[in-house]
Amino acid sequence: MGGxxxxxxxxxxxxLASRERPDLRFCFFGNEExxxxxxxxxxxxxxxxxxxxxxxxxxxxxxxxQAVRKSKDTSMRLAIEAVESGNAHxxxxxxxxxxxxxxxxxILKCLPGVDRPAIATVFPAIHSKTxxxxxxxxxxxxVPMLIQFAVLGSVYSRLVMGHTRPTVGLxxxxxxxxxxxxxxRQASAILAQLDFSGAYKGFVEGDDMTNGTVDVVVxxxxxxxxxxxxxxxxxxxxxxxxxxxxxxxxMAKLGALFAIGALRKMQKVLDPxxxxxxxxxxxxGICVKSHGGMDxxxxxxxxxxxxxxxxxxxxxxxxxxxxxxDMPKLVSASKDQDNKNNVA
Amino acid sequence: MGGxxxxxxxxxxxxLASRERPDLRFCFFGNEExxxxxxxxxxxxxxxxxxxxxxxxxxxxxxxxQAVRKSKDTSMRLAIEAVESGNAHxxxxxxxxxxxxxxxxxILKCLPGVDRPAIATVFPAIHSKTxxxxxxxxxxxxVPMLIQFAVLGSVYSRLVMGHTRPTVGLxxxxxxxxxxxxxxRQASAILAQLDFSGAYKGFVEGDDMTNGTVDVVVxxxxxxxxxxxxxxxxxxxxxxxxxxxxxxxxMAKLGALFAIGALRKMQKVLDPxxxxxxxxxxxxGICVKSHGGMDxxxxxxxxxxxxxxxxxxxxxxxxxxxxxxDMPKLVSASKDQDNKNNVA
Numbered sequence: 001m002g003g004x005x006x007x008x009x010x011x012x013x014x015x016l017a018s019r020e021r022p023d024l025r026f027c028f029f030g031n032e033e034x035x036x037x038x039x040x041x042x043x044x045x046x047x048x049x050x051x052x053x054x055x056x057x058x059x060x061x062x063x064x065x066q067a068v069r070k071s072k073d074t075s076m077r078l079a080i081e082a083v084e085s086g087n088a089h090x091x092x093x094x095x096x097x098x099x100x101x102x103x104x105x106x107i108l109k110c111l112p113g114v115d116r117p118a119i120a121t122v123f124p125a126i127h128s129k130t131x132x133x134x135x136x137x138x139x140x141x142x143v144p145m146l147i148q149f150a151v152l153g154s155v156y157s158r159l160v161m162g163h164t165r166p167t168v169g170l171x172x173x174x175x176x177x178x179x180x181x182x183x184x185r186q187a188s189a190i191l192a193q194l195d196f197s198g199a200y201k202g203f204v205e206g207d208d209m210t211n212g213t214v215d216v217v218v219x220x221x222x223x224x225x226x227x228x229x230x231x232x233x234x235x236x237x238x239x240x241x242x243x244x245x246x247x248x249x250x251m252a253k254l255g256a257l258f259a260i261g262a263l264r265k266m267q268k269v270l271d272p273x274x275x276x277x278x279x280x281x282x283x284x285g286i287c288v289k290s291h292g293g294m295d296x297x298x299x300x301x302x303x304x305x306x307x308x309x310x311x312x313x314x315x316x317x318x319x320x321x322x323x324x325x326d327m328p329k330l331v332s333a334s335k336d337q338d339n340k341n342n343v344a
Numbered sequence: 345m346g347g348x349x350x351x352x353x354x355x356x357x358x359x360l361a362s363r364e365r366p367d368l369r370f371c372f373f374g375n376e377e378x379x380x381x382x383x384x385x386x387x388x389x390x391x392x393x394x395x396x397x398x399x400x401x402x403x404x405x406x407x408x409x410q411a412v413r414k415s416k417d418t419s420m421r422l423a424i425e426a427v428e429s430g431n432a433h434x435x436x437x438x439x440x441x442x443x444x445x446x447x448x449x450x451i452l453k454c455l456p457g458v459d460r461p462a463i464a465t466v467f468p469a470i471h472s473k474t475x476x477x478x479x480x481x482x483x484x485x486x487v488p489m490l491i492q493f494a495v496l497g498s499v500y501s502r503l504v505m506g507h508t509r510p511t512v513g514l515x516x517x518x519x520x521x522x523x524x525x526x527x528x529r530q531a532s533a534i535l536a537q538l539d540f541s542g543a544y545k546g547f548v549e550g551d552d553m554t555n556g557t558v559d560v561v562v563x564x565x566x567x568x569x570x571x572x573x574x575x576x577x578x579x580x581x582x583x584x585x586x587x588x589x590x591x592x593x594x595m596a597k598l599g600a601l602f603a604i605g606a607l608r609k610m611q612k613v614l615d616p617x618x619x620x621x622x623x624x625x626x627x628x629g630i631c632v633k634s635h636g637g638m639d640x641x642x643x644x645x646x647x648x649x650x651x652x653x654x655x656x657x658x659x660x661x662x663x664x665x666x667x668x669x670d671m672p673k674l675v676s677a678s679k680d681q682d683n684k685n686n687v688a
Contacts, residue, residue, distance in 0.1 A: 063522075205569075210574075219570075221517070223567055226515060227570055227574045229551045231575075231578045233552070237468065238582035241613065246603065255602030256599065256603060258599030259598075260599075261596065262590065262596030262599070269585065
């Protein structure tokens with residue numbers, strides 16, 4: 001029911017996603033009267049789908065706390081409960097992000113060893129792609145959370161993006177050890193010693209997300225959200241200037257005509273729909289948020305993200321990785337070291 | 345002496361800047377043996393310049409605290425002292441940013457009513473430009489600092505960019521009142537009531553810096569630095585993809601040939617050299633940092649930024665604006681309000 005286009009993005013998106021992944025099956029939660037006619041257009045999809053009528057829906061303007069209180073019988077809640085009960089491997093929603101996070105935390109709970117889930121996505125980079133988290137679930141992050149996010153991001157990079165030993169960086173304002181907040185310095189010291197699924201490379205800066213310096217960039221949700229929105233803004237600005245440029249003269253228009261094929265190809269590579277799918281990592285169940293403004297192609301991509309997480313048994317691997325980390329011990333050892341350094 | 349190109353950027357940069365501003369005069373601080381031959385190439389510049397030999401220089405790798413300790417007789421320190429003694433209206437340096445900030449804070453001190461200086465720059469935006477501060481001088485900012493930065497940014501926007509009543513936003517992860525850290529919410533509540541040089545528009549997000557939503561964006565130095573570097577990274581990525589695009593096919597290469605004039609014009613509008621000049625606002629003296637990698641065109645722009653600040657009597661206007669703000673009263677009134685809201 002969620003997003004700007006509701007069933008008109010979700011149902012065709014599911015169809016697109018299923019064509020590339022023949023083992024996909026769908027449970028649609030929402031208003032039957034809207035789902036049935038939309039689904040009728042895709043007989044092949046109808047055959048692999050079940051419909052679960054939900055009389056209510058959460059509005060995009062509800063605050064998370066309000067949404068949770070009045071969530072009974074809403075499509076979002078029923079869909080998340082399907083994951084909790086094992087009837088679905090994952091949930092994808094284009095609805096209210098805050099409500100989806102609050103409800104999925106409440107219903108699915110966190111994986112053992114994870115204090116709080118993080119929102120992650122993939123940034124396009126020069127010659128590569130970078131997983132970035134947290135993008136806004138937790139405005140402030142303590143040391144254990146940053147370490148857990150490094151594990152979540154590196155397991156994702158390994159399982160889904162195929163990096164055998166993904167490189168990990170902590171987002172900071174400089175690469176020197178003494179830079180940044182105390183939490184960052186402590187998390188950095190711990191990660192440098194830690195045996196985990198990634199190879200820790202130290203602090204990275206804002207441009208490293210698109211330079212491809214590391215495979216995974218870890219940050220708190222406040223900084224990550226500002227970085228994500230800033231990147232979107234500059235992307236939009238570049239596109240605006242490029243369009244304006246090709247309008248400036250007759251020669252430029254002619255040039256655009258010749259280059260139109262290549263320009264379309266570039267637009268395709270940078271198409272925000274291909275980067276759609278905010279993963280809620282760290283929950284005991286797969287949950288992916290599709291951007292509210294996305295059409296069927298964007299929604300299909302978000303379904304693909306959920307599919308990859310489920311198929312790769314991401315949550316099992318994270319649980320394994322975190323089981324052998326003694327977080328309280330790591331943090332207290334690092335604090336002792338920090339105190340010694342300060343005394344010295 | 346600073347920056348990657350030393351006198352080879354500074355001297356030709358000064359020449360370029362002077363051609364557009366006939367009332368500019370220069371004092372060059374550094375190694376006379378390097379300055380004299382560089383200056384000999386520009387007789388017109390030599391006539392409006394004085395040379396002040398400095399036997400030492402601060403290295404780009406010195407930590408700020410080290411740099412301060414061994415700053416005696418360095419070109420950077422002597423140049424800042426020239427501003428302090430009134431022998432220069434402002435200082436422009438391509439050297440070590442941390443050292444420049446530490447030394448200028450120590451020597452110039454803050455303007456009355458300013459707790460800490462901020463680094464500000466101008467972002468290109470769709471149909472406009474946006475002043476953003478702090479970009480890294482203060483990793484954490486309290487409520488009075490954020491308010492002072494709003495005043496600094498809006499006075500700059502008014503005097504130098506010509507906005508009669510510049511619009512101001514606080515960078516956050518959403519535009520709703522209840523979003524973000526407590527400091528942000530409190531600063532927002534105060535700015536909404538405050539009579540100052542700008543018109544406060546509430547919270548803005550990362551993409552608003554390039555959307556041109558407001559004329560001034562205020563943030564803490566950690567977030568601002570990450571946003572600046574992220575924007576630089578995405579700009580670089582866009583340029584990379586555009587170049588690759590025009591290499592993909594014969595038709596695309598042909599198109600690029602036709603459009604080359606327009607593409608060059610676009611590159612000019614987005615030329616990072618035109619946005620060069622990190623202003624250290626809030627100091628009792630003009631201080632501008634030129635990016636270390638800049639050539640003469642970039643350095644000339646940084647000189648222009650310092651010129652504009654001096655010429656517009658920026659510091660006098662800021663002092664006037666801040667003189668009538670009773671900061672402790674504002675903050676305690678806002679805290680009372682916050683407590684009342686929490687009780688309610």
